[in-house]
Amino acid sequence: MSEDIKKEDVKDIPETEEMKAGETEETAAETDTQETEAEETSQKELKGGFFKKKKDPKDEKIEELTDRVKRQMAEFENFRKRTEKEKSTMYEMGARDIIERMLPVMDNFERGLAVIPEDKKEDPIAEGMEKIYRQLQKVFEEAGVKPIEAAGNAFDPNFHNAVMHIEDESLGENIVAEELQKGYMYRDSVVRHSMVKVAN
Known part of the structure; x- marks a missing residue:
């Protein structure tokens, strides 16, 4: 029995030392990993966290000029739309003015044709008036009147x-x-x- 215990004790000693050596290596590996993670975290914080890098003056100038160009383009687009609307309104006003001036001419043609006797409607003057009146009607119709x-x-x-x-x-x-x-x-x-x- 004593010999067996001694043999077992002798076997246990190297195993215990190997285990200690393994534990030391694992501890060292864990320490290295923790240090690496700490370095990565500090680098991330430096990049986008606590200590932000100051913008390059050139980048700031580019952003400023880009913003200015965008604003000017928007202003120009608004000006173009406003001008087109004003031109359209002016055209409508001009067209209405011309039509209003031409309406009395149309009225006079209608009055003149209404008083022509039936036996005189084939006269050249009456036929000429009728043709001019029809032409005027056609012009008005094509213009949207x-x-x-x-x-x-x-x-x-x-x-x-x-x-x-x-x-x-x-x-x-x-x-x-x-x-x-x-x-x-x-x-x-x-x-x-x-x-x-x-x-x-």
């Missing part, structure tokens, strides 16, 4: 201007009995209201 429907329709203050009122049982309430002067629209806006006689 169209007459407002009035006679027989319900009175609408947006399109009609009532100057007379009559009682007529054959017509309904607020019906346009007669058109005294033709009204016109340019595109979607009224250039001149129809002058009308309203019944009931």
Whole structure:
């Protein structure tokens, strides 16, 4: 028994020393790993954490100039849109002005044609007036000018201007009995209201 214990004791001694040596190596490896992690953490903190690097003056200048260019481009785009809108508005105003000046000419043609007797409608002068009138109508139509429907329709203050009122049982309430002067629209806006006689 004593010999066996002695042999076991002798075997245990080298094993214990090897274990101690292994533990020492593991401890040293853990220490190295901790030191490496600490260095990496400190480098990260230096890069983007506590101690930020100051921007290069050139980069700052580039950012400033880029921002200025973007602002100027936006201002120019706004100016272009505003100018286009103003030009469109000016064109509309100019077109309306010309149409308003031409309407009395159209009225006079209609009045002149209305008083020509039936037996004189084939005369060269009457035919010439009729052709000019039709040509004028075509020009107005191509420009977007169209007459407002009035006679027989319900009175609408947006399109009609009532100057007379009559009682007529054959017509309904607020019906346009007669058109005294033709009204016109340019595109979607009224250039001149129809002058009308309203019944009931």
